[in-house]
Amino acid sequence: MGANEPEIASREYTGETKLLIIDDDPTTCQLLALQLEMEGYACTTLSDPEQVLDVIAEESPNLLLVDYHLGTQDGLDVLHTIRNHQAYRSLTIVVMSALDHQQECESAGADGFVLKPFSLQELVATIQKVLER
Numbered sequence: 001m002g003a004n005e006p007e008i009a010s011r012e013y014t015g016e017t018k019l020l021i022i023d024d025d026p027t028t029c030q031l032l033a034l035q036l037e038m039e040g041y042a043c044t045t046l047s048d049p050e051q052v053l054d055v056i057a058e059e060s061p062n063l064l065l066v067d068y069h070l071g072t073q074d075g076l077d078v079l080h081t082i083r084n085h086q087a088y089r090s091l092t093i094v095v096m097s098a099l100d101h102q103q104e105c106e107s108a109g110a111d112g113f114v115l116k117p118f119s120l121q122e123l124v125a126t127i128q129k130v131l132e133r
Helices: 026-038 049-059 075-083 102-107 120-132
Strands: 008-010 018-022 042-046 063-067 092-097 112-115
Touching: 018 026, 018 049, 026 042, 026 120, 042 049, 049 075, 063 075, 063 120, 075 092, 075 102, 092 120, 102 112, 112 120
Parallel strands: 018 042, 018 063, 063 092, 092 112
Antiparallel strands: 008 042
């Protein structure tokens, strides 16, 4: 993979709701993607948040699932990047964190928040709730 290519893993889209999972831990991305795919979602994963706008343009996800702690930046940086981009500001975003940053994330424009550790059922319920809005 070249230095300028996004570090993503994408699966074939078959008509399901498309999710973009952003976490600096590729293992976490893959585990979440596998679990959510079993629930009927099409998932793309991204380990490098610097590539988020390029991947959104390429994949056209319905929802972003963003980890709050992303190594060199936090999920709020990604949230602000997306909310400040004219074409993507209405994209649905759920932030996940091991610390309760719910109020901070929602104030910054997140549509939903899940506190780690969470069950798959809790995550799916949050995704469904925010997508129904």
